[in-house]
Amino acid sequence: MTKKLELLMPAGNMEKLKYSFAYGADAVYVGAPMFSLRARTNAFTLESLDEAVKYVRNLWSDKKIYFTANIYAHNIKIKPFMAQFKKMVEMKPDAFIMADPGLINLVRKEFPDVEIHLSVQANNTNWAQVEFWRDLGLKRIILSREISIKEMKEIHEKVPDIELEAFVHGAICMAYSGRCLISNYLSNRDPNQGTCSHSCRWEYKVFKDEKSEEELETVTGRPEEYEELTGNFYLEEHERPGDLMEIDEDQYGTYLMNSRDLCAIDYIQELADAGIISFKVEGRNKTVNYIASVATAYREAIDAVEAGKEYDSVKLADELFSIANRGYIPGFLAGNPNANAQFYERNGGFQTKVFLGILREYDAEEQVVRVEVKNRFELGDTIEIVSPSGTTSMQVEKIYKTGINHGTKKAGTTFEQTFTFHKESAESVETAHGGGYEVWINMSENPGEFAIIRKWIESNKETTEEL
Numbered sequence: 001m002t003k004k005l006e007l008l009m010p011a012g013n014m015e016k017l018k019y020s021f022a023y024g025a026d027a028v029y030v031g032a033p034m035f036s037l038r039a040r041t042n043a044f045t046l047e048s049l050d051e052a053v054k055y056v057r058n059l060w061s062d063k064k065i066y067f068t069a070n071i072y073a074h075n076i077k078i079k080p081f082m083a084q085f086k087k088m089v090e091m092k093p094d095a096f097i098m099a100d101p102g103l104i105n106l107v108r109k110e111f112p113d114v115e116i117h118l119s120v121q122a123n124n125t126n127w128a129q130v131e132f133w134r135d136l137g138l139k140r141i142i143l144s145r146e147i148s149i150k151e152m153k154e155i156h157e158k159v160p161d162i163e164l165e166a167f168v169h170g171a172i173c174m175a176y177s178g179r180c181l182i183s184n185y186l187s188n189r190d191p192n193q194g195t196c197s198h199s200c201r202w203e204y205k206v207f208k209d210e211k212s213e214e215e216l217e218t219v220t221g222r223p224e225e226y227e228e229l230t231g232n233f234y235l236e237e238h239e240r241p242g243d244l245m246e247i248d249e250d251q252y253g254t255y256l257m258n259s260r261d262l263c264a265i266d267y268i269q270e271l272a273d274a275g276i277i278s279f280k281v282e283g284r285n286k287t288v289n290y291i292a293s294v295a296t297a298y299r300e301a302i303d304a305v306e307a308g309k310e311y312d313s314v315k316l317a318d319e320l321f322s323i324a325n326r327g328y329i330p331g332f333l334a335g336n337p338n339a340n341a342q343f344y345e346r347n348g349g350f351q352t353k354v355f356l357g358i359l360r361e362y363d364a365e366e367q368v369v370r371v372e373v374k375n376r377f378e379l380g381d382t383i384e385i386v387s388p389s390g391t392t393s394m395q396v397e398k399i400y401k402t403g404i405n406h407g408t409k410k411a412g413t414t415f416e417q418t419f420t421f422h423k424e425s426a427e428s429v430e431t432a433h434g435g436g437y438e439v440w441i442n443m444s445e446n447p448g449e450f451a452i453i454r455k456w457i458e459s460n461k462e463t464t465e466e467l
Contacts, residue, residue: 003163003277004026004277004306005272005277005278005279005302005305005306006026006027006064006165006277006278006279007024007025007026007027007279007281007295007298007299007302008025008026008027008028008029008066008165008278008279008280008281009023009025009027009028009029009281009291009294009295010028010029010170010281010282010283010284010286010291011028011029011030011052011284012030012031012043012284012285012286013043013044013048014043014048014051014052014055015288016284016286016288016291017030017052017055017056017065018055018450019288019291019292019295019450020291020295021056021059021060021063022388022449022450023291023292023295023296023299023388023450024295024296024298024299024388025063025295025299026062026063026064027063027064027065027066027094027278028056028064028065028066029065029066029067029068029097029280029284030044030049030052030065030066030067030068030284031044031067031068031284032044032049032067032068032069032084032088033045033046033049033084034077034080034084035069035070035071035073035077035081035084036068036069036070036071037068037070037071037121046084046087046088049067049088049091049093050091052065053065053091053092053093064094064095065093065094066093066094066095066096066097066117067088067091067093067095067096067097068096068097068119069081069085069088069096069097069098069103070097070098070099070100070119070121071099071100072099072100072121073100073102073103078102078103078106081103082106082107082110085107085111086110086111089111089114094115095114095115095116095117095139095140096114096115096116096117097116097117097118097119097142098116098117098118098119099118099119099121099122101122104116104118104136104138105136108136108137112137115139115140116137116138116139117138117139117140117141117142117163117165118133118138118140118141118142119142120142120143120144120145120167122142123144123146124141124142124143124144125143125144125146125147125151126151126155127154127155127158127159129141130155130158130159130162130164131158131159133162134159134161134162138162139162139163140162140163140164140165140278141162141163141164141165142165142166142167142278142280143155143164143165143166143276145167145172145173145262145331145332146331146332147332148332148333148334148335149267149270149271149274149333149334150274152164152166152271152274152275152276153273153274153275155275156274156275156276157275160275163277163278164275164276164277164278165276165277165278165279165280166264166271166276166278166279166280167262167264167280167281167282167331168262168263168264168265168267168268168271168279168280168281168298169261169262169263169264169265169281169282169283169294169298169320170261170262170281170282170283171259171261171262171282171283171326172259172260172261172262172331173259259326260326260327260328260329261325261326261327261328261329262282262328262329262330262331263317263320263325263328263329263330264279264330264331264333265297265298265301265313265316265317265320266313266317266330267330267333267334268298268301268302268304268305268311269305270333271333272305279298279302281294281295281298287355287374288358288450288452289323289355289374289386289452289454290323290324292386292450292452293319293320293322293323293386294320294323296319296386297316297317297319297320298316300316301313301316318352321350321351321352322351322352322353322454323351323353323355324351325350325351326350327350328350351457352456352457353384353454353455353456353457354375354454354455354457355374355375355452355454356371356373356374356375356377356383356432356452356453356454356455357371357372357373357374357375357377357432357434357452357453358371358372358374358451358452359371359385359443359447359451359452359453360372360438362443362446362447363421363440364446366421366423367442367443367444368398368400368421368440368441368442368443369440369441369443369446369447370421370438370439370440371432371438371439371440371441371453372436372438373432373433373434373435373436373437373438373439374434375434376431376432376433376434377396377431377432377453377455378396378399378430378431378432379396379397379398379399379430379431380395380396381395381396381455382394382395382396382455382456383395383396383453383454383455384453384454384455385443385447385451385452385453386451386452386453386454387447387448387450387451387452388448388450389448394442394443394444396441396442397442398428398440398441398442399428399429399430399431399432399439399440399441400421400423400426400427400428400429400439400440400441401426401427401428401429401439401440421440426440
């Protein structure tokens with residue numbers, strides 16, 4: 001294996017970018033303002049994109065940053081896209097991730113030296129497509145999520161002189177990566193313009209109306225009270241009589257296209273053998289807890305593969321279950337998952353640990369650490385301290401509500417306050433509450449930068465054995 005394998009992590013803002021690299025990413029991808037498929041929630045501006053590139057260049061010589069500009073543009077967006085693209089080129093990212101063939105053609109003409117990676121949104125499913133884009137000068141192809149490892153291997157054998165990238169973890173779209181109209185129909189948000197509302201994962205209720213067909217023609221409202229369904233309900237497509245698809249419902253609700261999440265932790269060696277050199281993680285909107293756990297697991301697996309060693313995929317899967325998920329499947333890597341790709345009973349509940357907070361500042365004299373609290377915890381809880389150097393456990397024995405603010409916070413960045421801990425004026429409390437609340441807790445050693453805390457969800461300790 002001559003080319004180093006790459007762990008490519010998402011970065012929705014500067015803080016997530018820093019956490020991604022701290023936990024082992026080789027590269028990150030960030031969204032171009034207005035022109036990426038997370039435009040609605042993208043925290044980056046042109047100024048902070050420039051800051052991001054400088055951060056990467058100043059800290060590491062071998063790390064990379066890619067700008068994502070993968071919308072499918074309407075006419076009105078072409079001119080502003082090219083104007084902004086010129087500014088982004090001047091920042092010198094390592095590559096641009098693009099999907100629209102028209103925009104790619106314009107960029108190739110105006111900026112012939114810019115490296116372009118073809119987005120998964122372009123739905124590359126065969127070697128002929130890859131060959132076509134290679135001949136147009138593209139450096140890397142991000143393969144469609146809907147193809148198998150066997151197909152990836154054939155693509156690499158047919159077109160060996162181009163880099164191949166594949167998603168290995170994260171949410172799966174119910175359509176060919178973004179080619180879906182549900183969000184557009186229900187909330188007027190176009191997935192291919194960066195504004196998908198993920199309507200396929202909303203919770204729905206089914207209502208029964210006893211009115212006649214004539215009366216139903218004039219009905220526009222909904223019943224006042226929900227009537228719980230009894231028995232089984234099925235959908236039958238007109239052209240497939242007898243092929244019944246169950247649409248069941250329980251106390252969790254009914255889900256239209258609630259796909260499980262992709263997890264390829266078992267397949268890193270096979271993907272590398274098939275020619276994949278970049279292992280991509282989905283989730284620019286996810287938390288730093290997600291970044292820490294996912295990067296830790298896949299870093300260990302990739303390092304083992306590069307060293308010619310085996311890795312403990314069960315242990316790494318346990319780490320991946322610690323974060324919010326809808327249940328995991330390997331997607332299409334081993335073939336079409338068919339009905340196993342959907343989980344209709346509930347929209348989650350498989351998470352084994354809850355993210356408690358981010359550790360911001362350590363007071364060595366008092367042996368306490370300031371916590372930006374994300375979820376509730378209390379005295380006596382056993383918590384895990386997760387950092388780039390590993391995971392340890394401790395018991396919460398002290399919680400203080402105190403601090404003097406000596407600084408400010410920039411939107412979309414890490415906290416830049418300096419707090420002073422004063423034990424004599426500290427208010428001892430029994431519970432730390434989430435939602436921006438900050439406390440100090442006991443900690444015998446400095447956890448270091450980029451540390452977070454979490455704890456077990458007792459009811460879900462055995463969940464992973466069922467999935």
